[in-house]
Amino acid sequence: MTEAAEKRNDPYQVGDSDTYRNVPPSEPDKADNMAADDTIDTRPPFITRSPSVIPAKRLQNYSDESATDYSMPEEEHPKLVIWTKKPVFRTNFRSLQGWEGLVKSVDEQRFFATVYDLTGETGASEAEIPLDDVQSYDLELVRPGAVFYWYIGYHEDVNGTRRRASDIRFRRLPRWRARDIVAAQDEAHKLRALLE
Amino acid sequence: MAKVEPNQEGKSIVLRGAFNPKIFSPMWFVRHDLLPKEEAEAADNVIVTADISTFTAGWLHIRALQPEFFASAAESDRFEALRDIVLGAFQILEHTPVTSMGINSDLHFSTLSKPAQSAIIERFVNISSWSTVLPGEEFISLSTRGKRADGREGHCQVRLEPSRRIENGIFLAINDHFELYKSGDEATAARACDVLKNCWRDAITRVGAIVEHVVHT
Numbered sequence: 482m483t484e485a486a487e488k489r490n491d492p493y494q495v496g497d498s499d500t501y502r503n504v505p506p507s508e509p510d511k512a513d514n515m516a517a518d519d520t521i522d523t524r525p526p527f528i529t530r531s532p533s534v535i536p537a538k539r540l541q542n543y544s545d546e547s548a549t550d551y552s553m554p555e556e557e558h559p560k561l562v563i564w565t566k567k568p569v570f571r572t573n574f575r576s577l578q579g580w581e582g583l584v585k586s587v588d589e590q591r592f593f594a595t596v597y598d599l600t601g602e603t604g605a606s607e608a609e610i611p612l613d614d615v616q617s618y619d620l621e622l623v624r625p626g627a628v629f630y631w632y633i634g635y636h637e638d639v640n641g642t643r644r645r646a647s648d649i650r651f652r653r654l655p656r657w658r659a660r661d662i663v664a665a666q667d668e669a670h671k672l673r674a675l676l677e
Numbered sequence: 678m679a680k681v682e683p684n685q686e687g688k689s690i691v692l693r694g695a696f697n698p699k700i701f702s703p704m705w706f707v708r709h710d711l712l713p714k715e716e717a718e719a720a721d722n723v724i725v726t727a728d729i730s731t732f733t734a735g736w737l738h739i740r741a742l743q744p745e746f747f748a749s750a751a752e753s754d755r756f757e758a759l760r761d762i763v764l765g766a767f768q769i770l771e772h773t774p775v776t777s778m779g780i781n782s783d784l785h786f787s788t789l790s791k792p793a794q795s796a797i798i799e800r801f802v803n804i805s806s807w808s809t810v811l812p813g814e815e816f817i818s819l820s821t822r823g824k825r826a827d828g829r830e831g832h833c834q835v836r837l838e839p840s841r842r843i844e845n846g847i848f849l850a851i852n853d854h855f856e857l858y859k860s861g862d863e864a865t866a867a868r869a870c871d872v873l874k875n876c877w878r879d880a881i882t883r884v885g886a887i888v889e890h891v892v893h894t
Contacts, residue, residue: 500779501834501852504687504738504749573685576753599757601878618713632754648754653711654765 574646576634582608584627592623596631615649622651683888684843685785688756689749690763692869694775698730698741701766711765712737737762756881764873767866775869776858777831780880785840786847786892794845797892801837827879829872830856835887851887853880 580596587593589612596608610631615623622629629651635643702725703717712734720734731740736755740747750759767773788794798804798816807814822834831854840846855872858864 499852500691500693500777500854501781501836501850502689502691502747502749502779503850504689504751504781504783574752574754575682579754579757581757616713618715630754630757634754650755650758652758652761653713654761655709655711655769 573637574632574634574648575637576632578634579630579632580606580608582610582629582631584623584625584629586625587612587623594629599630610649614647615651619649619651622653628652682786683784684787684846685751685783686753687749687751687783688759689747689779689781689783690759690873691779691781692746692763692767692775692866693744693777694746694773694864694866696741696743696746696773697727698743699725699727700770701725701730701739701741701746703732703734706762706766709765709769711762760873760877764870767870771865771867771870773866774864775866776856776864778855778857778869778872780853780855780873780877782849782851782853782884784849784851784884784888785843786849787843788845788847791845794839794847797847798837798839800891825855827876829876830859833883835891837891847892849888849891851884853883 579599581599582594582596585593585595591609591611594608594610595605597605608631612620612623619629629649632648633646634648635645637643703712703720703723706712707714707717716734716737720732723732724730725732729740729742732738736750736752737759738747738749738751746763748759748763750756767775788797795804798819801819801821802816804814804816816839818836818838820834820836822832825831825833834852834854836848836850836852838848838850840848842848853876855869855876857868857872
């Protein structure tokens, strides 16, 4: 128990300095192993396009509805959990293998890249990938030097039906600022000086 | 015992510090080339206020409060993109005070049978020893914490529970926690970015080792 949690006699032992929070489930109807404080106090007004509101109790750590270690009755301290109403884009992608790739060249129909196994178990390989496999919004990012992630796995829908899938996503990082370029040049000069 | 793969897996990155939640709208991420416009425009449950901002854009869930920034992905082919979006955001907001950071993994394992589930839990704690003082006891949760082995401040904490999503399944929550603040020192997002750049791969490897230890041995 953290010191902060002890001071508050927090039954969930979630101190102010803790940096653990559960990943929200994609299916809110399922009871989940949620962190106890993964609820949001409602202090209207909220600006929200399509809220779906479910009682916090349904998402607390213990699915037992009769659990008595809930910090405060909901009537005294109303809580809402704002949750995704629609299913996420893709139900459940399970990757079998992933690579990080570096684009070497591009032509009208495909690009050529060096790909590295993300597990580090195998070395670099060369790949030729059709542009049709790239999401339309990522096409502008396909140019020499671009970094992408490539996963092969399968999607499993809510009925448990699996289908093989390949997924490519290009890395997005902020534009380089002038001082970033200067810092990179300085670093390169230092490295060069070490080699010479 | 046959090797068991996680049935469901998610990762989250939590920063603790002092944030301006109003910044973190979906379009802010688009303006800085961190998220495709198409994904941002399809974002659901968008809340942007001075006290809290939250949205879900497909695979990505973001929630910012004044003391905490949280980003998560529940699809394993988006974990690198999750790291990049947090890294990108706080490279831009590099002077934001950030005192600690967690790289968290949530894993649900299907063990298929109650005995298999019990065997894994028994390795963590001797449940049967409780039956004399707690008749009908049911294992709820157990956490253990270790020091960091990489010389950085912080700890790694593992929580084991029966999965509430998978019958007879196992839930593992792994908190790879980095303390970024030392007394009298300035803690900024730049340190969090340094950890994300240099420790991400080790954090992923550590999750694999913990899973191997808890579930497979």
